[in-house]
Amino acid sequence: MSTKSWAGRFKEKTTKTVETFTSSVAFDSRLWEYDIEGSVAHAKMLGKQKIISAKEARSILRGLNRLKQKIQKGQFRFSDEMEDVHMNIESALTHAIGSAGGKLHTARSRNDQVALDLRLYLRDEIAEVRRLIKDFQSVLVKLAEKHIDIIIPGYTHLQRAQPVLLSHHLMAYFEMFARDADRFEDCLKRVNVLPLGSCALAGTTLPIDRKYVARLLKFPAISNNSIDAVSDRDFVVEFISAASLLMTHISRLSEELVLWNSEEFGFIELPDAYSTGSSIMPQKKNPDVLELTRGKTGRVVGHLLSVFVVLKGLPLAYNRDLQEDKEPLFDTVDTVRACLSVLTEMMPKISFNKAAMRTAAEGGFSTATDLAEYLVRKGVPFRKAHRITGG
Structure with a gap:
């Protein structure tokens, strides 16, 4: 029997090539902490709204907390077969706590x-x-x-x-x-x-x-x-x-x-x-x-x-x-x-290098604009001052 969450309408399993090609867990596994954080909030809401029982909500929350600790300690292996970070976590949760884990995905895609x-x-x-x-x-x-x-x-x-x-x-x-x-x-x-x-x-x-x-x-x-x-x-x-x-x-x-x-x-x-x-x-x-x-x-x-x-x-x-x-x-x-x-x-x-910078600043007539503006202050029109200085 397929372990895929969507396998119900399929008669054949996906090939290993397809599993490897479509899997994103090699890179999206870095989202695991956020995935658990979102699932915790979602489970609390499902319990509050009585979409799942209070007992099921508590079981899910305990399971997610244990799973979080396991991942933090490097004791969890993400699997290509589970496709992505989401299904890896949901599958591990269901395996750990039983049927209540299968209710976490209620009202969620x-x-x-x-x-x-x-x-x-x-x-x-x-x-x-x-x-x-x-x-x-x-x-x-x-x-x-x-x-x-x-x-x-x-x-x-x-x-x-x-x-x-x-x-x-x-x-x-x-x-x-x-x-x-x-x-x-x-x-x-x-x-x-x-x-x-x-x-x-x-x-x-x-x-x-x-x-x-x-x-x-x-x-x-x-x-x-x-x-x-x-x-x-x-x-x-x-x-x-x-x-x-x-x-x-x-x-x-x-x-x-x-x-x-x-x-x-x-x-x-x-x-x-x-x-x-x-x-x-x-x-x-x-x-x-x-x-x-x-x-x-x-x-x-x-x-x-x-x-x-x-x-x-x-x-x-x-x-x-x-x-x-x-x-x-x-x-x-x-x-x-x-x-x-x-x-x-x-x-x-x-x-x-203060000396090298100053020497470079002093070269190349870099104060020419200041000289032109000096002439402007003396009453010389700027364009004329520009020509005088540039010449």
Whole structure:
């Protein structure tokens, strides 16, 4: 007999090839804690509404708690045969507590279940990414304060333009990351919506209490349309879009630091602990960390396009294509967290060459604009002052 939750109308078992091909547990197993959290709230609601008995609800809650502890201790093995994180947990629960476990999925579909898990997951990750951004901004502020007296050449078109303070330059990145933090906060508004209760697409005839579940899971809003709720991945696109802009800012900073670290600029020196060497050239000290934070930006932007392409051709409501949103999302989260963490650790250890920066700032007629403005203050029309200074 098949162990599949949907096997009732099928006469043949799926082949091993199909099981492996359709399984998502290799990557969606990271949602297990959120899956259990959602199931706990759902079970409490089913008991409160007398859709299941109080005894069954207590049995389910005890079983979920024991299962959570088992997974935390590394004593649980996720199986491809169970397809995904949801069925792995439900199957293990039913095996542990008996028939009551089979009632947990009452008034619920994997369609609204996975939508819930993703929202719970992203809610936590948005908080973590915003914390990491704030930590990195603190590093930028401390560097700006520490090097408040360093003058550097400001550039346009990668040519010396006007002298500026290094602190002013660093604080430009502070502003970029402030906008990034705001974007993630705004994204949270769309993430923080409860989809549970939508079931497969048309809700349920059972007397569920969605407001109660929303309170338990701390959702300030509840989805209005069940069809939209199970097929909506806009919030995933929004998160990866915000992450793409964040990574673009990381990439721009990384590129400048790579240039400044070169012998041609000589503005900074990276610490040995954050550099690597060459397998053939003994003299090399390569800025690999910065090159990777720059390079990984393309990876995140690629994930944004990947999810867009998955979504663009989907009719309503849920389609299995949506399984393909998770790997791009999870890798985006991992990449952003890794890049912010390593830069926050490395930046305070960079050595700034004050003399080289000042020498560069003094060259290339970088105060020409100031001279033109001096003439303006003496009554010379700006265009004439521009010609005089430029000539």
